[in-house]
Amino acid sequence: MTLARVARGALVVAIIVAVWEALGQWELVAGGALPPPSDIVRQFWGDRSDYPPHLSVTLKSAGLGFVFGNIVAIVVGVISARWRTAESLFRGVGVSLFAMPLIAIVPVLLLAFSGTVPRIVLAAMAVYYPTYVATIVGMRSVDPRLVDVVRVAGGEEYAVTRWLRVRSAIPHIVNAFKISAPAALLGTLLVEFGGGSRWGLGTYLLGSLGQANPARLWGIGLMATIVAALAYAIFAVIAQRLTRTSLSATVDTAIARSESGSWPRRIGMVFLSAGFVLGLWALTLKLLGMSPIVAKSPLAVVNYLTSDPRAAATRDRLFDAYRETLPLALLGLACGLLAALLLAVILQLKPTLGRSVLPFALISQTMPLPALTPLIVLIFGRDVLATVVVCVSVTFFPSFVTISQALASVSPAAVDVVRVSGGGRISALRYVGLPSSVPALATAARLAAPRALLGVMIAEYLATGNGLGNLLNESRGRLDYGMIWTVATTSVLVAVLITQLIGVLERLARR
Amino acid sequence: MTNYTRRQMLIRMSAAGAGAMTLPAILAACGGDDSESGSSGNTTDFTMQAAWINDAEFMGYFIAMDKGYYTEQGLKLNYLPGGPDVIPESSLLGGKAPLALTTPDSTINAIVNDGAPFVIIGAQYQKNPIGVVSLKKNPINSPQDLVGKTLAVPPANTLSVEAMLKLSGVNKDDVNIVPYAYDPTPLVQGEIDASIDFTTNVPYTIEEAGEAATSFLLYDYGFTIYNDTVVVTKDALKNNRAEIVKWLRASRQGWEENFKDPAKYPAEFEETYFKGTGRTIANEVFFNKAQQSLMEASSGFFSMTEEGIEANLAALAEIGIKGSRDMFDTTLLEEV
Numbered sequence: 001m002t003l004a005r006v007a008r009g010a011l012v013v014a015i016i017v018a019v020w021e022a023l024g025q026w027e028l029v030a031g032g033a034l035p036p037p038s039d040i041v042r043q044f045w046g047d048r049s050d051y052p053p054h055l056s057v058t059l060k061s062a063g064l065g066f067v068f069g070n071i072v073a074i075v076v077g078v079i080s081a082r083w084r085t086a087e088s089l090f091r092g093v094g095v096s097l098f099a100m101p102l103i104a105i106v107p108v109l110l111l112a113f114s115g116t117v118p119r120i121v122l123a124a125m126a127v128y129y130p131t132y133v134a135t136i137v138g139m140r141s142v143d144p145r146l147v148d149v150v151r152v153a154g155g156e157e158y159a160v161t162r163w164l165r166v167r168s169a170i171p172h173i174v175n176a177f178k179i180s181a182p183a184a185l186l187g188t189l190l191v192e193f194g195g196g197s198r199w200g201l202g203t204y205l206l207g208s209l210g211q212a213n214p215a216r217l218w219g220i221g222l223m224a225t226i227v228a229a230l231a232y233a234i235f236a237v238i239a240q241r242l243t244r245t246s247l248s249a250t251v252d253t254a255i256a257r258s259e260s261g262s263w264p265r266r267i268g269m270v271f272l273s274a275g276f277v278l279g280l281w282a283l284t285l286k287l288l289g290m291s292p293i294v295a296k297s298p299l300a301v302v303n304y305l306t307s308d309p310r311a312a313a314t315r316d317r318l319f320d321a322y323r324e325t326l327p328l329a330l331l332g333l334a335c336g337l338l339a340a341l342l343l344a345v346i347l348q349l350k351p352t353l354g355r356s357v358l359p360f361a362l363i364s365q366t367m368p369l370p371a372l373t374p375l376i377v378l379i380f381g382r383d384v385l386a387t388v389v390v391c392v393s394v395t396f397f398p399s400f401v402t403i404s405q406a407l408a409s410v411s412p413a414a415v416d417v418v419r420v421s422g423g424g425r426i427s428a429l430r431y432v433g434l435p436s437s438v439p440a441l442a443t444a445a446r447l448a449a450p451r452a453l454l455g456v457m458i459a460e461y462l463a464t465g466n467g468l469g470n471l472l473n474e475s476r477g478r479l480d481y482g483m484i485w486t487v488a489t490t491s492v493l494v495a496v497l498i499t500q501l502i503g504v505l506e507r508l509a510r511r
Numbered sequence: 512m513t514n515y516t517r518r519q520m521l522i523r524m525s526a527a528g529a530g531a532m533t534l535p536a537i538l539a540a541c542g543g544d545d546s547e548s549g550s551s552g553n554t555t556d557f558t559m560q561a562a563w564i565n566d567a568e569f570m571g572y573f574i575a576m577d578k579g580y581y582t583e584q585g586l587k588l589n590y591l592p593g594g595p596d597v598i599p600e601s602s603l604l605g606g607k608a609p610l611a612l613t614t615p616d617s618t619i620n621a622i623v624n625d626g627a628p629f630v631i632i633g634a635q636y637q638k639n640p641i642g643v644v645s646l647k648k649n650p651i652n653s654p655q656d657l658v659g660k661t662l663a664v665p666p667a668n669t670l671s672v673e674a675m676l677k678l679s680g681v682n683k684d685d686v687n688i689v690p691y692a693y694d695p696t697p698l699v700q701g702e703i704d705a706s707i708d709f710t711t712n713v714p715y716t717i718e719e720a721g722e723a724a725t726s727f728l729l730y731d732y733g734f735t736i737y738n739d740t741v742v743v744t745k746d747a748l749k750n751n752r753a754e755i756v757k758w759l760r761a762s763r764q765g766w767e768e769n770f771k772d773p774a775k776y777p778a779e780f781e782e783t784y785f786k787g788t789g790r791t792i793a794n795e796v797f798f799n800k801a802q803q804s805l806m807e808a809s810s811g812f813f814s815m816t817e818e819g820i821e822a823n824l825a826a827l828a829e830i831g832i833k834g835s836r837d838m839f840d841t842t843l844l845e846e847v
Contacts, residue, residue, distance in 0.1 A: 030700065031700045033696055033700065050787045050789070053787055054787060106596045107596045107597075107598060107601070110596055110597055110601075111598070111601045111602070111604075111605045111607075112605065114607065191596075193594075193595070193596075194594050194595060194596025194597065195563070195564055195592065195593050195594005195595055195596055195597045196591065196592060196593065196594050196596070196597045197592060198565065198592060198787075199787070203564065203594075204787060204788075204789050205789070206564060206594060206595070206693070206789070207564055207565075207566075207788040207789030207790050208789030208790075209692070209693040209694045209789075210693050210694065210695065210712070210713060210716060210790070211716055211719075211789065211790065211791070211794075212694065212695045212696050212699055212716045212717070212719070212720045214696065216789065217694075290605060291604040291605060291606075293604050293621075293625045293626075293627055294601050294604045294605060370692050370693075370694075373692040373694060374692075374694050374696035374697050374700075374702075377697055377702055378696075378697060378700055378702050382689055460690075461690060462690055462692050463689070463690065463692075464689070464690075465688060465689045465690045470690070473666035473669075473690060474666060474669050476596075476598065476666050476667070477617070477665075477666040477667045477668065477669040477670060478617065478620060478669070478670060479598060479600055479601075479617050479620060479621045479624075479625075480624075481625075
């Protein structure tokens with residue numbers, strides 16, 4: 001990076017901060033609910049002795065969750081990459097963990113575990129899926145010619161794994177860490193915000209919420225942002241180094257699918273995989289020895305929806321909630337993908353501008369949403385617009401990472417062809433970058449679908465008071481544990497169905 | 512480079528092996544971590560689940576811990592703070608604590624609907640501090656004033672609000688009810704007209720933000736329930752009755768000490784119980800003074816009179832929660 005480019009980048013950042021300061025100073029946004037950066041810094045300085053104890057607890061929990069979640073994900077990923085049957089079996093667990101609306105399980109975790117364990121567990125759950133997928137994709141995306149070389153030299157599958165697959169997987173895994181490290185932090189904050197202990201940034205946020213002091217809330221949020229950005233940056237640097245030196249530079253962004261086997265076999269595997277999830281769920285409850293009033297087994301949820309005397313009314317409430325939530329989730333998904341694509345294109349065309357905007361985009365990812373609720377409702381109201389904004393903020397970042405990775409890793413030769421024929425950056429993007437990023441867009445859509453559902457639920461829960469998020473909220477107020485588990489279970493199912501539907505559409509489009 | 516990656520992988524692999532061994536072990540260990548009672552020397556461990564994060568709502572317990580009132584009773588108190596996702600009743604059912612501070616509506620609802628084995632043995636607040644808070648310049652002085660207005664309600668208080676509206680003859684659909692996310696900024700800015708909150712607490716913040724606040728209690732409009740009801744499980748009542756009585760005795764002593772001078776203790780706990788909560792000591796003093804009249808009872812803190820219990824049951828019956836007298840047990844307070 002040349003000095004001029006650094007200077008230009010700094011200028012963009014300075015302009016953004018200056019505009020922000022002006023908006024805040026003159027209380028132009030939401031009657032002063034957006035504090036100017038100078039106020040945030042002043043408040044932060046005043047609170048500086050509060051931060052270390054909170055931050056250290058948060059970092060420790062997020063770090064432990066990150067390590068545990070990744071270890072499990074890599075082990076399961078390696079096994080899944082080696083044996084297709086194992087992959088089919090574990091896929092249900094991965095997809096369920098990924099699609100799980102985290103806000104629905106926080107009360108359950110807080111109930112089952114004490115101290116900082118709920119945070120570690122949620123952070124581990126948040127990192128599992130990206131790393132698991134990256135491990136499988138990495139292990140599989142080995143140049144077949146290299147496999148032939150090892151085979152010809154007398155190597156068996158073990159040798160292929162040892163010499164090729166492992167090395168190919170590492171850059172993919174480290175790339176996934178870019179997404180999962182901030183996710184671990186957010187998972188931890190979410191649990192801390194649920195209460196139940198004295199320390200943690202999320203706990204600090206909770207206590208500060210009632211103080212009508214936006215500068216403090218932004219200070220806490222920016223602290224979380226800085227930590228997340230650092231984690232992202234560290235893994236981005238390592239990933240870049242590894243990608244440069246690794247043997248296989250092809251990026252296969254498609255999530256591994258077991259396309260093998262006949263239809264009956266595949267359907268059988270889906271049932272087996274789902275059964276595995278249900279078994280794991282029932283077994284965990286049994287091992288934890290939780291009260292059946294609080295902890296509902298799969299069977300109890302089915303009973304709650306069918307044979308319980310209130311079942312018919314329950315089903316009506318549930319369907320009504322989905323009728324409100326689902327259309328918004330699809331709208332939010334579309335908007336989130338569009339935002340991600342837009343930012344990825346900007347980053348590609350104007351790298352300096354993109355890189356300067358990126359930190360501000362990251363703020364939207366790591367600012368805990370409860371801290372932003374007043375700002376959101378004051379600017380966007382409590383309707384569709386607010387819902388879409390929350391949804392975009394929740395969905396766009398992983399999509400952005402996936403899409404920009406695809407845009408960045410197009411074949412240089414193809415770009416050269418465009419350049420030689422007199423095309424500029426825009427032409428290269430139009431004829432090479434965008435077409436070759438279509439699969440990435442589909443991947444991004446599948447990654448973002450469960451988050452879109454979560455985003456709408458969060459908006460409903462914090463701002464609009466409709467649909468599934470509100471149903472969850474009310475059920476907690478009424479100690480309706482059956483409904484809490486039902487919402488959690490059905491939202492996973494719905495998210496998985498949407499994901500699969502996108503997969504089918506993608507395959508149809510490719511034909 | 513080859514060596515580097517191979518070594519890296521080796522470390523990862525061995526770490527992974529260790530992880531696979533330890534993770535279930537850790538989870539199992541945590542699941543079985545029921546530290547509700549056990550003896551160490553001549554003090555007994557005793558755990559209580561509070562209803563919210565540390566603030567003046569729990570002054571009496573902090574004082575009793577700080578001054579050693581529990582120790583004098585032979586208890587070693589393990590105090591668990593609450594929060595929005597901590598359902599105190601769940602801690603009872605999960606075996607985390609034998610005693611919790613709850614809202615009577617959710618507790619009785621759980622007994623009636625799920626057969627939860629709970630008994631209410633005392634009430635911290637004789638009058639529920641929950642109320643409708645609004646700005647003086649746009650005042651909401653009664654439930655009737657809420658018609659056509661926007662009211663923010665926290666999830667835990669949905670039932671209470673429905674009860675208040677019903678008791679006052681206001682149609683729920685005539686009030687625009689939105690979620691309350693514990694931040695008074697939208698109220699101060701006029702985005703909402705009123706919110707449901709502790710009337711002992713949030714008016715302070717509103718006045719700090721430069722607006723005058725006004726409020727009324729749901730209690731004064733017919734929703735005559737207690738709050739922070741002291742709830743134990745039937746099991747605990749049978750097996751730990753002596754400890755529960757001791758807890759009541761020490762806690763009552765803590766509250767008595769607190770209200771000798773409500774401005775005294777918040778400042779003393781600035782570096783301990785209130786350190787890093789994100790709240791100010793001045794706010795806790797305001798809170799502590801405001802809650803005094805809602806807690807005091809002629810027969811001592813935590814009292815439950817027959818009329819009081821009847822009023823609770825009558826209010827809850829209005830919203831279809833059919834509790835009964837046997838869900839309350841006043842005999843422990845008599846022992847105190």
